[in-house]
Amino acid sequence: MKTSGMVVSSTLAILVLHLGLIPIMGEMNELQIGVAGQPVILNCKGVPHHSGVSWKYNKVYIRKYTTSYLKGKATMTDRSEIINNKDLKVLDLKLSDAGSYTCEYGSQTVSIISLHVFELTISSGGHFLPNEAPKLTLTQNSPHRLPDLNITLFNNNNSAVRPKHLENKTREKYILVLKELEATDSGTWMCRVHSVSPSINHNIAFDLKVLGFQNPDLERMYATVDSTVILSWRLNFQKIKWKEGFTGQLKWTQQENAIPHELLDFNVTARGEKHETQKSSHFRFKIPEGKPESNIEVKLPKVSFNHSGQYQCQLAYDRRHTQSKIELVVMKVSANPAGPLPRGAKMTLICQVSSPLPPNAHLRWNRVNGTEADVKKSEQNEAKLEVIVSAAGLWNCHLIEDEKVKISLNYSVEEAPVWMSYVVIGTSIAGSVLAFGLACLCIISGMSWQRRRQRAKRMTQARQYLLENKTCQCQHLLLWRDVVWLGANGQDKKPLRVKIDPQFYNERY
Numbered sequence: 176m177k178t179s180g181m182v183v184s185s186t187l188a189i190l191v192l193h194l195g196l197i198p199i200m201g202e203m204n205e206l207q208i209g210v211a212g213q214p215v216i217l218n219c220k221g222v223p224h225h226s227g228v229s230w231k232y233n234k235v236y237i238r239k240y241t242t243s244y245l246k247g248k249a250t251m252t253d254r255s256e257i258i259n260n261k262d263l264k265v266l267d268l269k270l271s272d273a274g275s276y277t278c279e280y281g282s283q284t285v286s287i288i289s290l291h292v293f294e295l296t297i298s299s300g301g302h303f304l305p306n307e308a309p310k311l312t313l314t315q316n317s318p319h320r321l322p323d324l325n326i327t328l329f330n331n332n333n334s335a336v337r338p339k340h341l342e343n344k345t346r347e348k349y350i351l352v353l354k355e356l357e358a359t360d361s362g363t364w365m366c367r368v369h370s371v372s373p374s375i376n377h378n379i380a381f382d383l384k385v386l387g388f389q390n391p392d393l394e395r396m397y398a399t400v401d402s403t404v405i406l407s408w409r410l411n412f413q414k415i416k417w418k419e420g421f422t423g424q425l426k427w428t429q430q431e432n433a434i435p436h437e438l439l440d441f442n443v444t445a446r447g448e449k450h451e452t453q454k455s456s457h458f459r460f461k462i463p464e465g466k467p468e469s470n471i472e473v474k475l476p477k478v479s480f481n482h483s484g485q486y487q488c489q490l491a492y493d494r495r496h497t498q499s500k501i502e503l504v505v506m507k508v509s510a511n512p513a514g515p516l517p518r519g520a521k522m523t524l525i526c527q528v529s530s531p532l533p534p535n536a537h538l539r540w541n542r543v544n545g546t547e548a549d550v551k552k553s554e555q556n557e558a559k560l561e562v563i564v565s566a567a568g569l570w571n572c573h574l575i576e577d578e579k580v581k582i583s584l585n586y587s588v589e590e591a592p593v594w595m596s597y598v599v600i601g602t603s604i605a606g607s608v609l610a611f612g613l614a615c616l617c618i619i620s621g622m623s624w625q626r627r628r629q630r631a632k633r634m635t636q637a638r639q640y641l642l643e644n645k646t647c648q649c650q651h652l653l654l655w656r657d658v659v660w661l662g663a664n665g666q667d668k669k670p671l672r673v674k675i676d677p678q679f680y681n682e683r684y
Contacts, residue, residue, distance in 0.1 A: 208377045209268045211294035217263040219278035219286050228285070229261045230255075231277040233318075237263065255363035270294040272318035291317040295366060295379050303418060304490070304497040305387040306355045311338070313366065313379075314350040321346040328353070331362025331383075341652040358387030361415040384415045386492055388499035395533075396678040397574055397582040400479045400507040405463060408471040408488040408499055412443060420445045421492040425471060427458065429484035438486075441471060480505050483529030504530045508584045510571050517590035521565045524586055526572035531556040536576040564588055 186558050209215035219228050227240035236247025238257050246252050254266045273292040278285045298310040311328075315321055323346055339349035366379040379659040383538065389409040412421075422442040426435040437454040439462070444450075449468055461474040471488055483505040489498040505522060511523045526538055532553075538560040542549035544570070553560040569588035574581045 186529050200262075204289065206289050206291060206373055206375075208375065209265075209272070209290055209292045210377075210379055211268050211270050213268055213294055214264060215268050215416060215496070216258070217265070217276050217278075217288050217290070219261045219263070219280075221285050222257070222261055222278075222280045226260060226280060228257075229279045230257070231279065232272075233274045234277070264602055270314060270316050271342070274318045289318050289374070291315065291373075293368060293377070293379060295381055297381060297383070299493075301382055301384055302417075302493075303356050303383065303385045304492060304495050305357055305385060305496070307495070308355050309353045309368070309383060311351045311353070311381075313368070314347060316347075319373070322375065323372060324349060324375075325369045326351065327367040329365040329367065330365060331360060333365070334429045350378070352534070356383065356385045357410055358385050361385045361411065370596070376409075384417060385422065386410075386412055386415070386417055386419075386490065387497055388488070388490075390499045390501070392499065394499070394501045395504060395576075397504050397506065398475075398482075399582055400478060400480055401473070402478050403476050403480055404503070405472055406486050406501050406503065407466075408501070409467075410443075410469045410471065413447060413469045414456060417447070418445060419492065421490055423471065423490045424487065425473065426487045426489070427455075427484055429481065435487070438472075438473060445468060458563070460625065478503075478505055480507050480529060498555070504572055504574075506572070506582055506584055506587045509588060515589045516564070516567055517591040518564075521563055522588060524562050524564060524570055524572075524588070525559065526561075527559045527576065529558070531558050532574075533576070536574065536581075539573045539575060541564045541571055541573070543571060566590075594611075642658045 207215070207217060208529050217230075219230075222228060227244070228424070229239045230237040231247075232249040232251065235249045236245075237249040237252050237255055239245045239247055240257075244257055249255075251265050251272050256264050256266075258264050263276065263278070270292050273290050276290055278288075283513060283654050292315070293391070294314045294316075296312045296314075299307070301309075313324070313326060315324065326349060328338055329440055330336050330353070333615050336353065341350040341352065347506055361384050363380055366381060368377045368379065375426075387410075387412055396406065403650045408425075411417075420443060422440070425438045427438055428435045436458060438453055438458060438460065439453050439455075441451040447468070451462060451471075451605065453462065459476070461476060463474045466472050466669060473486070475482055483503050486501045486503060487498055489496055494653055506526070506528050506606060508526045508527075511525065516522050516622070524540065526540060528538065532538070532555075534555055537555070538553040538557065540551045540560060540562040542564075551560065551562045560572070562570070569587050570586050570588060571581045
């Protein structure tokens with residue numbers, strides 16, 4: 176009998192396998208992790224494929240199977256569906272969806288899943304400008320006691336970063352503050368959540384988009400007078416697929432604390448279309464054609480020394496601003512005196528830039544095919560360098576930054592012809608003689624004018640004495656006197672010699 180029973184059982188088992196049926200296993204309770212905003216699939220294990228199952232959330236039906244699937248009254252019913260006739264897929268998971276999910280096959284409970292949900296929120300919706308510090312908030316919800324979490328962040332280069340943790344009074348919410356962002360920080364970051372009990376080791380990916388410039392914060396460009404230069408600001412809104420609109424402005428300031436000149440306005444639509452409007456009419460510049468859509472560019476077709484200064488491009492998004500500057504330094508060379516160099520004469524060559532140079536840059540004059548004695552360097556922050564030359568030749572002025580030549584300008588010192596040297600010498604001699612002659616003439620004229628002035632003064636005094644019937648006291652008695660009468664126009668007349676009576680003279684004196 177015992178053997179017969181064993182045979183019957185074996186026969187039934189073979190029949191079940193032959194019919195493709197799998198015996199239902201006992202109920203299972205497992206922990207599953209979900210992230211708010213993402214879908215999650217809850218697996219019903221231990222039931223045959225293509226079998227109808229029912230799902231409950233905290234004992235409330237989500238989907239019930241009879242001869243077909245019927246909707247239940249759970250909160251996630253409209254966001255859920257049955258896949259493979261047994262697994263539950265919940266779309267757009269909510270933090271409140273955490274709880275106990277039960278899978279039933281017929282009237283038997285097959286699986287029980289405890290869904291632990293994390294929600295990661297980022298300030299400003301994950302859209303930032305450079306120098307802004309994002310704040311991340313990680314919230315958890317579970318049907319069981321909340322675990323103590325250990326959180327690690329990894330940037331877009333998969334390097335660990337250490338955020339600032341704000342005070343956490345409960346295990347429900349964790350707040351982390353990152354460092355100030357740069358445009359290069361745009362990309363996908365990772366938040367790794369770990370706990371011991373229950374055992375959780377889950378990665379949550381999130382995006383940070385930093386709208387900004389790919390240029391350095393302050394870029395320095397060098398140009399020479401009469402050259403052509405293009406100033407370009409490279410935006411990253413296409414690279415990071417920025418789907419928001421923003422505006423911008425380009426300004427030029429020649430000197431510090433001066434009123435900036437508006438060169439152009441631009442705006443980028445939500446579809447990524449860029450439009451530019453030229454503002455300045457007196458400033459000579461062009462907007463290059465055929466440039467990348469993510470670039471803001473201006474072209475100076477013929478640079479002058481006055482074009483130097485700072486060009487500032489500013490972005491404005493959601494009432495926040497960021498900016499990038501390009502400093503244009505212009506170089507020019509000249510000579511004093513200008514023109515060919517006469518034999519035996521000297522000339523001063525002047526190399527000048529429009530602003531003081533940084534400590535890692537300097538000016539240098541050198542003569543082509545010259546010696547070390549023909550090299551002269553500027554001092555630190557010196558914006559002007561002079562060198563005195565006495566012979567013809569080609570001279571170069573270099574602007575060197577970090578031992579690299581940025582720009583150069585040549586000045587050719589030409590020797591004047593021999594006849595020009597003679598003309599110069601003759602002109603110098605003639606000029607000296609003329610100057611000496613003029614000096615002598617001035618001296619003679621001055622002396623003559625002084626004598627005439629003194630004589631006129633004496634004649635005026637004499638006339639005054641005569642009018643007052645006075646005579647001069649003389650050391651010697653002169654009976655004859657020359658009397659000079661003055662005409663009506665003040666000019667001297669012919670002197671008249673008169674005789675003075677001695678008796679009158681003695682009575683008088």
